[in-house]
Amino acid sequence: MKLYEKVISLIKDDISQGKYSAGEKIPAEPELMKLYDVGRSSIREAIKTLAISGLLKVQQGSGTFVNTNFQEVSIEQRLRRADFDDVNAVRGLMEKEIVKLATQNRTEEHLTEIEECLEKRKLAIQAEDSQKCTDADIAFHMAIARASLNPVLSDLYYSFTLIMRDFFLAREKQGISRFAMNHHLHEQLFKAIKGKKLNQSQLVLEKILGNNY
Numbered sequence: 095m096k097l098y099e100k101v102i103s104l105i106k107d108d109i110s111q112g113k114y115s116a117g118e119k120i121p122a123e124p125e126l127m128k129l130y131d132v133g134r135s136s137i138r139e140a141i142k143t144l145a146i147s148g149l150l151k152v153q154q155g156s157g158t159f160v161n162t163n164f165q166e167v168s169i170e171q172r173l174r175r176a177d178f179d180d181v182n183a184v185r186g187l188m189e190k191e192i193v194k195l196a197t198q199n200r201t202e203e204h205l206t207e208i209e210e211c212l213e214k215r216k217l218a219i220q221a222e223d224s225q226k227c228t229d230a231d232i233a234f235h236m237a238i239a240r241a242s243l244n245p246v247l248s249d250l251y252y253s254f255t256l257i258m259r260d261f262f263l264a265r266e267k268q269g270i271s272r273f274a275m276n277h278h279l280h281e282q283l284f285k286a287i288k289g290k291k292l293n294q295s296q297l298v299l300e301k302i303l304g305n306n307y
Contacts, residue, residue: 098139117162185254186303195242197295204241227273
């Protein structure tokens with residue numbers, strides 16, 4: 095899990111526990127950096143994501159506030175209430191566009207991040223650790239989402255990964271077999287993105303989505 099994702103969870107927890115009320119201004123960046131022990135970039139990424147979801151409202155010159163109109167209906171909560179098959183169908187549509195853009199736009203830096211996540215996925219499988227498999231798999235797909243160079247799409251996809259994480263963990267209580275069985279497909283997807291082979295990347299993704307992974 096990225097640092098900004100942890101910050102998102104911490105801010106949400108503070109809001110749910112009443113530390114920050116609806117309409118209240120949250121601390122400025124320097125204070126948040128001290129509170130959550132992270133850098134400025136992680137705070138900004140977390141605030142941006144929470145603003146997109148509707149939980150926070152950024153007012154230029156005034157600060158960042160808990161949205162009074164949010165009323166506990168963030169996109170994450172709406173997804174949790176939705177039928178999983180519907181969520182997964184939309185996730186598939188998003189991933190197709192993400193992989194398409196990533197294949198076209200990825201940089202060497204993106205490739206390094208994707209490959210590192212792929213290696214962590216393999217190591218988690220070898221260790222037979224379901225939690226680490228889930229985290230590494232989602233990190234792999236999020237790295238691809240960032241390589242799309244469409245921040246709105248990647249932020250939206252992040253909301254979907256929160257639901258997928260719960261699904262993966264519930265499914266993998268008995269082991270990590272499905273992660274292991276399709277790891278070769280994830281390796282193929284990486285190679286296709288690296289080689290900018292659009293048709294191949296789409297075909298491999300279809301196989302991955304067919305297994306709900």
